[in-house]
Amino acid sequence: MELLDHLMLGLSVAVTPENLLYAFLGCLLGTLIGVLPGIGPVPTIAMLLPITYVLPPTAGLIMLAGIYYGAQYGGSTTAILVALPGETSAVVTVLDGHQMARNGRAGAALAIAALGSFFAGCIATVLLSAFAPPLAEVAFKFGPAEYFSLMVLGLVGAVVLASGSLSKAIAMILLGLLLGMVGTDVNSGVARYDFGIPELQDGIDFAIVAMGVFGFAEIMTNLEQRENRVEITDKVGTLYPNKQEFKQAWPAVVRGTALGSALGILPGGGAVLSSFASYTLEKKLSSTPERFGKGHPAGVAGPESANNAAAQTSFIPLLTLGIPGNAVMALMIGAMTIHNIQPGPQVMSSHPELFWGLIVSMWIGNLMLLVLNLPLIGLWIKLLKVPYRILFPAILVFCTIGVYSLNYNNFDILITALFGLIGYVWSKLKCEGAPLLLGLVLGPMMEENFRRALLLARGDYSTFVMRPLSASLLVAAVFLVVIVASPSIRKKREETFVEEG
Amino acid sequence: MSVRSKQDFWSGVMFLVVGLFFSWGATEYSMGTAARMGPGYFPFWLGLLLALLGAGIALGALAPSAEETEVDKFDWRIVGLVIGSVVLYGILMQPLGVYISTFLLVVLSSLAGHDFNWKVAAANGIFLVVFSYLAFVKGLGLIFPLWPSLFVN
Numbered sequence: 001m002e003l004l005d006h007l008m009l010g011l012s013v014a015v016t017p018e019n020l021l022y023a024f025l026g027c028l029l030g031t032l033i034g035v036l037p038g039i040g041p042v043p044t045i046a047m048l049l050p051i052t053y054v055l056p057p058t059a060g061l062i063m064l065a066g067i068y069y070g071a072q073y074g075g076s077t078t079a080i081l082v083a084l085p086g087e088t089s090a091v092v093t094v095l096d097g098h099q100m101a102r103n104g105r106a107g108a109a110l111a112i113a114a115l116g117s118f119f120a121g122c123i124a125t126v127l128l129s130a131f132a133p134p135l136a137e138v139a140f141k142f143g144p145a146e147y148f149s150l151m152v153l154g155l156v157g158a159v160v161l162a163s164g165s166l167s168k169a170i171a172m173i174l175l176g177l178l179l180g181m182v183g184t185d186v187n188s189g190v191a192r193y194d195f196g197i198p199e200l201q202d203g204i205d206f207a208i209v210a211m212g213v214f215g216f217a218e219i220m221t222n223l224e225q226r227e228n229r230v231e232i233t234d235k236v237g238t239l240y241p242n243k244q245e246f247k248q249a250w251p252a253v254v255r256g257t258a259l260g261s262a263l264g265i266l267p268g269g270g271a272v273l274s275s276f277a278s279y280t281l282e283k284k285l286s287s288t289p290e291r292f293g294k295g296h297p298a299g300v301a302g303p304e305s306a307n308n309a310a311a312q313t314s315f316i317p318l319l320t321l322g323i324p325g326n327a328v329m330a331l332m333i334g335a336m337t338i339h340n341i342q343p344g345p346q347v348m349s350s351h352p353e354l355f356w357g358l359i360v361s362m363w364i365g366n367l368m369l370l371v372l373n374l375p376l377i378g379l380w381i382k383l384l385k386v387p388y389r390i391l392f393p394a395i396l397v398f399c400t401i402g403v404y405s406l407n408y409n410n411f412d413i414l415i416t417a418l419f420g421l422i423g424y425v426w427s428k429l430k431c432e433g434a435p436l437l438l439g440l441v442l443g444p445m446m447e448e449n450f451r452r453a454l455l456l457a458r459g460d461y462s463t464f465v466m467r468p469l470s471a472s473l474l475v476a477a478v479f480l481v482v483i484v485a486s487p488s489i490r491k492k493r494e495e496t497f498v499e500e501g
Numbered sequence: 502m503s504v505r506s507k508q509d510f511w512s513g514v515m516f517l518v519v520g521l522f523f524s525w526g527a528t529e530y531s532m533g534t535a536a537r538m539g540p541g542y543f544p545f546w547l548g549l550l551l552a553l554l555g556a557g558i559a560l561g562a563l564a565p566s567a568e569e570t571e572v573d574k575f576d577w578r579i580v581g582l583v584i585g586s587v588v589l590y591g592i593l594m595q596p597l598g599v600y601i602s603t604f605l606l607v608v609l610s611s612l613a614g615h616d617f618n619w620k621v622a623a624a625n626g627i628f629l630v631v632f633s634y635l636a637f638v639k640g641l642g643l644i645f646p647l648w649p650s651l652f653v654n
Contacts, residue, residue: 051643165509167558171516174551178523178544185540190530192540193523216583223579223613389614390625393607396583397629400590400606401599405643413591417584424580428572429512447543459536 007129010356014364019059019357023365026063030070031372034077035380037084039395041071042437043215045331046207047402049338057339058354062361064335068328069121069311069362072271073369076113076304077380080106089271089307092279096292096299103295108241112249112297113304114373120257120305121366124312127261128319129359132348135320139345142321144452145463149473151446154323156477157266159435166484169435176436179204180443187451199411206334206440208412210327211399212419213426213433219392220424239374245297252282252298253305260309265316266325271307278306312362319355320345323442327434330441503563508570510562516555524548582613599638599645603630 013019033044045064052060075087080097093113100109142150159169182193183203194200241249259281260274282302283292292299314325315332322344324330336343341351348355373380403416423433457463465471504510524545533539561567586609593602604626611622637643 165558167554167561168509168512171512171551171554171558174547174554175516175519178519178547178551181523181544181547185530187538188531188540190540192530192544193526216587220576220579220583220613223583223615224576389611389616390621392614393610393622393625394629396587396606396610397603397633400587401603401633401637401643404594404645405637408644410591410594413594414588417587417591420587421580421584424575428508428575429515430508430570431512450543451538454535455537457536459534461535 003129006356007360009352010360013058013353013357014361019062019361022059022063023066023361024368026066027070027365027368027372030067031074031369034071034074034087035383036391037078040087040214041068042327042331043211043399045328046210047398049207049331049335050402050405052335053338057341058357061335061354061358064332065358065362066365069308069365070369072308072311073114073117073373077110077373078384080109080113081381082384089275092275092303093300096296099293099295100300107239108245109300110377111239111374112241112245112301114370116249116253116256116301116305117308118366118370119253120260120309121312122363123257124261124309125359125363127313128316132316132320135316136345136348139321144449144456145467145470146473148446148449148453149464149470150321150323151442153473153477154325155438155442156480158438168431172431172435173439176439177443177446180440186448199409205406206330206437207406208403208416209419209440210331210437211403212416213423215395215399216420217423217427219395221427222388241297249297249301252302255281256302256305257309260306261313264310264313271311274306274310275303278302318343319347324438327437330437333441505567506562506570507572509567510559511572513555513559513562517552517559520548520552520555524552579613583610586610595646596649598648599633600630600647601649603633
C-alpha cells in the first residue's frame with residue numbers, strides 16, 4: 001500500500017537521532033511556553049525562525065511544529081492548575097478543568113487532557129497522511145486565478161471565524177496586504193514604499209512584525225495588569241481518572257477529535273475556535289448540562305482533544321496548497337522559504353522525506369508530550385511560580401537577539417520596537433494582529449497571482465468568475481461573509497464568545 | 502451626533518489615513534493597465550479599499566446603534582521603558598557589544614515591572630547574559646559584536 005510506504009519513509013526520517021532530538025526540543029519548548037501565560041507559539045516560533053537556518057530543513061520544521069502542538073498540551077496544565085489559560089486555546093479548559101482541580105481531581109483532569117490530546121494527535125496524524133496527497137492533486141490543477149481566489153477565501157475564512165469585529169478584522173487583513181507591498185516589486189524591480197531606506201527594499205520580515213505585535217505589545221499589556229498573586233493547586237492527586245470520569249470523558253474525546261480535525265482544515269480554523277466549538281457541543285449533547293462549569297470531565301476532554309486535533313490538521317492547507325490557515329502556519333511558510341522550499345503541492349513530490357518525516361514526527365512528538373506532561377508535572381508547577389517580572393525581560397532578550405540574527409542588522413531591532421508600539425496601540429483599539437500577519441505573508445503571493453491571472457486573461461477581470469474552480473472559491477468566500485454578517489448569526493456568534501470567553 | 506464607539510472610530514480613522522497614504526504613495530509608481538500592471542496598480546486599489554472600509558468603520562461608530570466603547574488609557578511609563586530599552590539595545594549593540602547591552606536591556610526593562618528590585622534585576626541580567634553566551638554564541642554560533650569595539654582594537 002502506498003500510504004504505508006510513505007509512512008515507513010516518514011518513520012525512517014523521523015527516528016534519526018537528530019530529528020528525534022529536535023522533535024523533543026520542540027515539544028519541550030512548546031510545553032514550556034504553553035505553561036507560561038503571556039507568551040504564545042507565535043512570538044516563540046518567530047524568535048526561533050532565524051535559528052532554524054543553521055539546521056537542516058526537516059529538523060527545523062519538526063522542531064517548529066513541535067512548539068505549536070506542544071503549546072496546546074502545556075496550555076491545559078496552567079488552565080487546570082491556576083485557572084489561567086496558558087494559551088488562548090485553553091480558555092475553555094479553565095471552566096471545568098480548574099473546577100475539577102478544586103474538587104481534588106487535578107491529576108485526573110491533567111490525565112484526561114493529556115490522553116485526550118494524545119488520542120486526537122494520533123487520529124489527526126492519520127488524517128493528515130490520508131488527505132494531503134489527494135488534496136495536493138487538486139492543487140496541481142490550480143492556475144493563478146484559482147490561487148488568488150483561494151487566498152481570498154482563506155483570508156475571509158480567517159476573519160469570519162475569529163472573534164471580534166468583522167469589518168475591523170478585514171481592514172487589518174488589507175493593512176497586512178499593504179505592508180506586504182513594501183520592498184522591491186518582483187516584476188518591475190521598483191522599490192516600493194522604501195522611504196529611501198535600503199533595509200526596507202527587501203520588504204518587512206513578518207517575523208519582525210510577529211515579534212513586535214505579538215511579543216512586545218503583549219508584554220506591555222500584561223504589565224499593565226497588576227501582577228496578581230496566583231494560587232496554584234499544589235495537590236495534584238492521583239493521575240488516574242476513575243471509572244466514571246473515564247466513561248464521561250471518552251465519547252467527548254472522540255467527538256472533540258472529529259470536530260477539531262474538521263475545523264483545523266478550514267482556513268482560519270485552528271486550535272482556538274475548535275476548543276470553543278467542542279465545549280459548546282458537549283454542553284448541548286450532555287444529559288446534565290448544568291454540571292458543566294462545575295468540573296465535568298467532558299468539558300476538559302472535548303476541547304483539549306479538539307484543539308490538539310486542529311493544531312495538527314491545520315498543516316493540511318499549508319502542506320498541500322501552500323496557504324497558511326493561521327498565524328503560526330504563516331510563520332511555517334517563512335521557515336520553509338528560509339530553506340528555499342516553495343510551499344505548495346510540489347513539496348510532497350520534491351521533498352518527500354521532509355513531508356512524511358514531518359507527519360510521522362508529529363505522532364512521535366505526541367508520544368513524547370504524554371511523557372513530558374504527566375510524569376514531569378511537578379517540574380511545570382515549579383515553573384509556574386517564576387514571577388513575570390523575571391520572565392518578561394528574558395522574552396525581550398530572546399526577541400531582540402532573534403530579530404538581530406535574521407539579517408545581522410540593528411535596523412531590524414528598531415523596526416521591531418516600532419511594531420511593538422503600533423501593536424500596543426492596536427490592542428487598545430481592539431484591532432487583532434493575527435489577520436494582519438496572514439495578510440502580510442500572503443500579500444506578495446496574492447499580488448503576483450493577481451497580476452499573472454490578469455496577464456493571461458488580457459486584463460479581463462471576468463477570468464476570476466468564468467473559471468469554474470475560481471468562481472466556486474469566490475462564491476464560498478462571499479457566502480461566508482453573508483452568513484456571518486446576517487444579524488441572527490452575528491448575535492449568536494457574539495454570544496458564544498462572550499459567554500465562554 | 503457623538504462618537505459612541507471610540508475604539509471603532511479611531512480604528513476607522515487610522516485605516517482611512519493609512520489606506521490613503523498607501524494609495525497616494527502608489528501614484529509615484531507606474532500604474533500600467535489591468536493586463537500589464539505596473540508596480541503601482543495593486544497597492545493603489547488596495548489602499549483605496551482600505552480607506553473606504555476605514556471610513557465605513559468610523560461612520561459606523563457614530564451611529565446611534567453602535568456599542569459604546571472607550572479607549573483604555575495608555576500607560577506611557579511601561580511603553581517608554583519597554584520600547585525605550587529595546588531601542589537603546591538596537592543602538593548600543595554595535596558599539597558596546599552584546600553582553601553589556603543585554604545586561605542594560607534586562608535591568609532597564611525590569612523597571613517596568615511591579616515591585617522592582619535592583620538585586621533581582623541585576624541577577625536576572627547576569628543570568629541572561631550567561632545564558633545568551635552559552636545558547637547563542639557558543640551553542641548556535643551566531644555572530645555578534647561581543648565586547649565594546651574600544652577594547653577589541
